[in-house]
Amino acid sequence: MADFMNMMKKAAELQAKMTAMQDELEALEIAGSAGGGLVAVTLSGKGELKAVRIDDSLMKADEKEIVEDLLVAAHADARRKSEAVMADKMKALTGGLPLPPGLKLF
Numbered sequence: 001m002a003d004f005m006n007m008m009k010k011a012a013e014l015q016a017k018m019t020a021m022q023d024e025l026e027a028l029e030i031a032g033s034a035g036g037g038l039v040a041v042t043l044s045g046k047g048e049l050k051a052v053r054i055d056d057s058l059m060k061a062d063e064k065e066i067v068e069d070l071l072v073a074a075h076a077d078a079r080r081k082s083e084a085v086m087a088d089k090m091k092a093l094t095g096g097l098p099l100p101p102g103l104k105l106f
Contacts, residue, residue, distance in 0.1 A: 014093070021089055022046075030085060032078025039070035043078040045085060 025045030033040040038058055042051040052074075058067050
């Protein structure tokens, strides 16, 4: 019975750590860019789009498609970085134990 109580205590500790990590991820800002920095986006650690920056040199009517493509690329760059940060934090939180495939914690 003592092992069960110890396991429950550890589960509660893990839940508290996960809640704190989710709060930290929400406050975290991750930047991504494309086109040599002409377009940049900022995401929260959870992947929410927070800001977009477009260099003035791209603000020409005939370059609209280029700007749209660069926005998509910058968002993808920031998203990859965000996912890497989340993976590192989860690895630290779980002590390197792999999580089952498809288990989404965020």
